[in-house]
Amino acid sequence: MKEERLEKEFLTLADTHQGIIHKVCRMYCDNETDRKDLFQDILIQLWRAFPSFKGQSKFTTWAYRVAINTAISNYRKQKRRPRLDGLNGEELQIPDYSNFSFEQEEQTQLLHRAINKLTKIEKAIIMLYLEEHSYEEIAAIIGITKTNVGVKINRIKIKLKSILKR
Amino acid sequence: MNIDEFKILWQAESAVFQRVDIGEIRRMTKSKATDALSQFSRNILLDIGFLLMFLLVGFVAVLFTQNVLIDWIVLISAIVFIPFFYMFLQRYFYIKNIKLQSESLYNVLNGVIENLSQYTTIYFRAAMILTLIVGPLGVAIGFFNEEMNNPFVQMVQNYPASFLLALSCGLVVIIVGNYFFTRWYLKKLYGNYIEELKACLDELDDLVQLQ
Structure with missing residues (x-):
């Protein structure tokens, strides 16, 4: 029960x-x-x-x-066989942006392309930042201090800016 | 362009993923996990199973044969494997106890790297000891067993020096081959994974050292 x-x-x-x-x-x-x-x-x-x-x-x-x-x-190994017991292929597709304007969709895709160039740790931190988690929460999830979170976010912002400029 | 400008778009994106229905979520929670930690703990269980099976076969052989050499092989193997058995079990429970829900990423990475490195060392030593013990003793059984009156044994008895040379060369090839094969196997199975996790941990350590 x-x-x-x-x-x-x-x-x-x-x-x-x-x-x-x-x-x-x-x-x-x-x-x-x-x-x-x-x-x-x-x-x-x-x-x-x-x-x-x-x-x-x-x-x-x-x-x-x-x-x-x-x-x-x-x-994940690079070459692997598709799993048979997974979803049936209809679900979990790339997001459907039909509710987004063309410009919004383009900006989102741009952001994802830039984020893809980050390291795994940077991706985790920027994702939590974009979700508006506090520095304290990010620090607790990642296991570093609040100050380090601030330093890292600033570095990621600079990195993303330079990627987006290209 | 400022990254903060993307915040609203990012948050709005939650709604645009095609939703998985509750029935499917329920089904998925009942499925077998394929994540690295689950696979790793399953691999350790397989190793423990292999050790137990090896000893079981040995004990059966002791019960059904009257060969002193077999008794010695099983006894020595059992003595050698007990510490390995204990160490594999220790790794297994440590991995099982890594709490993804309450540990920070830093602690998870540290725990996985430490355990995986120790596991590969234990595995390597177990594989080498197995070859060093079982190989020569297996040959000794064949050589000293008088019941094995086959042409090969007779040939060996006629040319003992040549046999000893061939045997020594064979054992060296097997031991050296096993050394390189086990190293290659462990590197292929876990090497890249450990390197990848270490790179993540190093990135966090670099930040910590800033303070």
Whole structure:
């Protein structure tokens, strides 16, 4: 009974905040198969860890921590066979920007292309920054001090600026 | 262009991903994890299983044969493998206890690198010791076993010096070959992964050293 309630609660939260997982997958995977696998792995890790989630932090902050830890500690070989037990191919496609204006879509694509040139750590930090997490939260997720977060964000901004200028 | 200008667009992007329905999410949570840590812990379990199977086969051989050399091989293997068995178990539980939900990325990276490096060292030593013990003792069984009255043994008895030379060369080739093969195998399996994680950790360490 308790398990069912826990599962229901988890599924509702995971459904509401699945955008977080999609974003992390898009950030760290180049192809569709890897994105599907990572999406599933993050969900499994979130579900396994959910009983210990006591609401001390926001669910989104907690989910980002699990998702980033899973994505960065993950390793995908370049050549791999497609998984048969994954999603059926219709889901998890590249985002549908039909609600975005042409200019917004172009800017978003530009941003993603620039972010793709960053290192894994830089991607994690800038993603949390763009999601408006506080320096304190970013520091706790990454495991560095608030000052270091500030230093790193400034460096990433400069790097992104120069990439975007090209 | 300022990166802060992208914040609103970035946040709005959450809504444009094609949603996965709850039923599919539920199904995925019940699936087998394929992430690196899960695969790594499964690999350690396989190694533990291999050690246990090796010893089990040995004990069965002891029970059903009356060969003292086999008894010695099994006894020595058991003595050698007990510490490895313990070390593999230790790595397994350490990996199982890495908490992706409460540890910082820095701690996760540190933990995985440390464990993986120790695991590869243990694996390498176990593989080398296995070759060093089982190889020569296996040959000794064949050589000293009087029941094995086959043409090969007779040839060996007729030309003992040539046999010893060939045997020594063979063992050296096997041991050296196993040394390079195990190194190559571990590098192929975990080398790039460890390097990748170290690069991430180094990046964080560089920041820490700034202070």
